[in-house]
Amino acid sequence: MKKFELVFxxxxxxxxxxxxxxxxxxxxDRDHRFSITVIIMPSPFANTSTTYIESISNTITGIRFIELPIVHPPPSDNEPGFKSEVRAILTDLKSNSVSLAGLVVDMFMIHMIEVASELGMPTYLYFTSGAAMLCFSLYLPTLDTQIATNFKDYPGELTIPGYVNPHSPLYVPPSLSTRNDGYNFFLDHARKFVQPKGIIINTLYEVEPFAVDSLANGTYPPVYPVGPLLDTQTESIEPKYEHxxxxxxxxxxxxxxxxxxxxRGSFSEPQVKEIAMGLEQxxxxxxxxxxxxxxxxxxMSTDYANFKDVLPDGFLDRTSKRGIVCGWAPQVSLLAHKAIGGFVSHCGWNSILESLWYGVPILTWPLYAEQTLNAFALVKDLGLAVELRVNYIDGVDLITAEEIKRGVKCVMDNDSVVRRKVTAMKEISRTTKSDGGSSFxxxxxxIQDVTERVDV
Structure with a gap:
């Protein structure tokens, strides 16, 4: 039996x-002919991934990790160093008897397509967000030519392929609202998204049918929605979380x-107090x-040494019988618990998929990255969440206690349309990767496209 290796x-x-x-x-698991090599780049966040990598290495056969060494001092431009390291690894792998079937790169590692091209290998993009956000990313170069101002200053609405409804420029991710270095960085990556042989998306057709269909117009590489891709094995509960x-x-x-x-989710002290008052009310x-x-x-956000330093006076005492305030929490295990009826979330894509998997409606509170667009699609296009509305008070964006009270009541309504839709999506998400499902x-x-390309 012919073997194939992909490098991630x-x-x-x-x-x-x-x-x-x-x-x-x-x-x-689907095709035993495949093996995977995962290249881990040096990063300030590498330490947070070490335990996870060790766990996968010890439990999953067919996946191995190669961790690149940290260079001291780091080069002023990391790409050339990383490219030479990756080129050496790929060259070595090409000499093995297993067919090197291609490179699968994260959306922020798309520059590695140049290395693969030098070695005559196909590249596939792995897009970690949803199909609607991919539509926005692919359309961004067009928007860049159509709109002369910063998005935050644009007076009209944006009509983006893949979104059912036009939206205000206020929903554009904060890092892209002005034409700064962050905007130029993402725009450069987005222009390269059309170059791979295919795009893998961590979504399922039933959640984003309009967006997935809009990507299948012949303009873009083939798209493979294969989600939801989640580690649904709930974390082992440490003793400090048992209570x-x-x-x-x-x-x-x-x-x-x-x-x-x-x-990375955290708030100013005034906002913390508004949340506390909203929960109390x-x-x-x-x-x-x-x-x-x-x-x-x-x-990264860190845990408070003492919650009383930031919460309203007496809040913990007044709410002790109906609430718990904690630091970092095992999110997957908690969403899986039958007592959880609603989820106030920053709308990171993994968190959205987890909420749908466990049938927990979201109250949207986007904070950074693409979360504003995720929240817009969930609320306006898909009807799978309830929106928290931001107020502008004394020159500061603030979600008031009254708004939090309103939003919580809406998302916790057991008879709401949103809850019924999310419950239905829970059932769909658990079957879509099985035989007969869209992600299957x-x-x-x-798999067919990858193996046929190697055999040509």
Whole structure:
């Protein structure tokens, strides 16, 4: 039997890495001819991924990791160094008896397509967000020529292929709202997204049919929606979280609103106080993962030493019988719990897929990256979430206690249309990767395209 090897190059952050590894797992499980080599780039976030990499290495056959060494001092431009390292690895692999079938690169590693081209290898893009965001990315070079101003200053609405409804420029990701270095960086990557032989998306057709259909117009490379790609094995609960799980065990089904905002999610002290007042006033039981802002601009949020330093006086005492405030929380395990009835989320794509997998409606609170567009699509196009509306108070964007109270009541409504849609999507998401499902068929197409390209 002929063997095939694919080389994966993820972004090192755990959200991107884990998503690509989940794709590797379903690929080798589906077709035993495949093996996967994952190249791990030096990164400030590498330490957060070490335990995960060790776990996969020890439990999954067919996936191996090659970690590139940290260079001291780092080069002023990392790309040439990384490219030479990757070129050497690929050259070595090409000399093996296994057919090197191609390179699968994260959306932020698309520059590696040049290395693959030099070696006569096909490249496939792995897009870690949804199909609608891919549509926006592919259309961004066109928008760049059509709109002369910064998006934040554009007076009209944007009509983007892949989105059902036009949207305000306010929904453009904050990092792209002005033509700065971040904008130019992403625009340069987006222009290269049309170059690979195919694009793998961590989504399922049933969630984003309009966006997936708009990508199949012959203009772009073939698209393979193969999701949801999630590690649905809930985390082992550390002793310090056991009191949370025990408390949830004592709550009625779908009675607790869960607030969690990812590894970088944090708020100013005025906003924290508004959240606290909103939770106190809404009357629902709550579980709030509250973290403090990072010390550095692109750092991770950290746990507070004492919540009383930031919460309103007496809040913890007044709500002790119906709420828990904690630091970092095992999100997957908590979303899987029957007591969780709503999820206030930053709308990272992995978090969205997790909420749909467990049938928990989202109250949207986007913070950074593409989360604003994710939230727009969820609320306006798909009807799978409830929107929190931002107020502009004293020169500062703030979501008020009254708005939080309103939003929580909406998302916790057991008879709402949103809850019914999310419940239906839970059932679909659990069958789409099985024989007969849309993602099953999409993965089959990908395997055929890869193997046929090698055999040519």
């Amino acid at each position: 190059i993820p972004l090192t952050g755990i959200g991107h890495l884990a998503s690509m590894v989940e794709f590797a797992k379903i690929l080798i 949370i799980m025990k408390w949830l065990d004592d709550q009625p089904p779908s009675s607790v609103i869960f607030l969690c905002f990812g590894s 809404c009357g629902y039981h709550f579980l709030w993962a509250l973290r403090q802002p990072p010390a550095e601009k692109f750092g 068929a999409s993965l089959k197409r990908f």
